[in-house]
Amino acid sequence: MRPSHTQNRAAYLLLLPTLLLLAVVIGYPIIAALIHSFQADPGLDPATGLFVNGGFAGFDNYLHWLLQRCAGPDGTYISCPDGNLASNFYASVGITFFFAVATVSLELVFGMWMAIIMNRNFRGRGLVRAAILVPWAIPTAVSAKLAYFIFAPTGIVNAITGTETLWTTAQWASRAAIIITDTWKTTPFMALLILAGLQLIPEEVYEAAKMDGTTTVQRFMSITLPLARPALIVAILFRTLDALRMYDLPAIFNGGGGGSGHATTTLSILVVNQVKQGYNSASALSTITFLIIFLVAIVFIRFLGADITGTGRVSRRQARRDRREQEELARLEASEPQLQEVGA
Numbered sequence: 001m002r003p004s005h006t007q008n009r010a011a012y013l014l015l016l017p018t019l020l021l022l023a024v025v026i027g028y029p030i031i032a033a034l035i036h037s038f039q040a041d042p043g044l045d046p047a048t049g050l051f052v053n054g055g056f057a058g059f060d061n062y063l064h065w066l067l068q069r070c071a072g073p074d075g076t077y078i079s080c081p082d083g084n085l086a087s088n089f090y091a092s093v094g095i096t097f098f099f100a101v102a103t104v105s106l107e108l109v110f111g112m113w114m115a116i117i118m119n120r121n122f123r124g125r126g127l128v129r130a131a132i133l134v135p136w137a138i139p140t141a142v143s144a145k146l147a148y149f150i151f152a153p154t155g156i157v158n159a160i161t162g163t164e165t166l167w168t169t170a171q172w173a174s175r176a177a178i179i180i181t182d183t184w185k186t187t188p189f190m191a192l193l194i195l196a197g198l199q200l201i202p203e204e205v206y207e208a209a210k211m212d213g214t215t216t217v218q219r220f221m222s223i224t225l226p227l228a229r230p231a232l233i234v235a236i237l238f239r240t241l242d243a244l245r246m247y248d249l250p251a252i253f254n255g256g257g258g259g260s261g262h263a264t265t266t267l268s269i270l271v272v273n274q275v276k277q278g279y280n281s282a283s284a285l286s287t288i289t290f291l292i293i294f295l296v297a298i299v300f301i302r303f304l305g306a307d308i309t310g311t312g313r314v315s316r317r318q319a320r321r322d323r324r325e326q327e328e329l330a331r332l333e334a335s336e337p338q339l340q341e342v343g344a
Helices: 005-036 060-066 085-119 125-137 140-150 156-161 171-198 203-211 216-227 229-244 248-254 267-275 279-302 316-343
Strands: 069-071 077-079
Touching: 005 279, 060 069, 060 085, 060 279, 085 125, 085 171, 085 229, 085 267, 125 171, 140 171, 140 248, 171 229, 171 248, 203 216, 216 229, 229 279, 248 267, 267 279
Parallel strands: none
Antiparallel strands: 069 077
């Protein structure tokens, strides 16, 4: 039965405070950053040598990052020198996606393993679930500081391995330390989302598969993965978007340095560093970062079929795949009587 007009209006009134709060907390910063991104940063006019407040800059701030273009002494645009933050833009993009792919992949594997364990019936299951969720409950700043002490030159890692690895300054060592720390901290979140999907799978399906003589691996590949796919995609989506915004862990661990000095500088760290030099240019960079994350979310929702609203809507590609599977199943069912006649 469709809701009445009075019920719809009551629903809108109940949602209105939340929508207003979201507009203030999320909408206003996005719009303000977009407006500031088209303004020039205050500075010295190269023609007169006087301090100017900036003014409308058009797409200059965006071209500054995307084309790594800087204003020269005579007012013309040249390639940004190595010391300019814009020269690290594409390196930061690569580092950000590297951290996202590496951490989410590891968290998916360990999260699935933890979710399968938590989904089983055994004595002390509640204690095991609580213990698994402890790292996720620790604030990221605290986890980063703990990792700093653990991976210090005189820390426990070097003491156990008997090495003198410079985890906080060496390029790949610092990246590995951040990946290990982030995986340890956020795997429980991934496991919790996957567990919600596993609990929706009826136990009778596994019992029927056992009676057919399937192995554990066959049940996992044929039952668990296909039926838990919606929860897996949503979990991967949430963690990917969160990893693309990574800031506090590398910033506290080694300030985004390591190796050449920018080995762990993510896009969020680059935005904060640019704020100290020019707010409007940092607004353009934050807008670019927002668009990158937004495009990743669109890919997950439109092409991979992530159902984040719970409405059961799927992408066109997934709908075509489901339609082909249904047609194949119908064809097999139609051909089964003919096969039985041939066998007879």
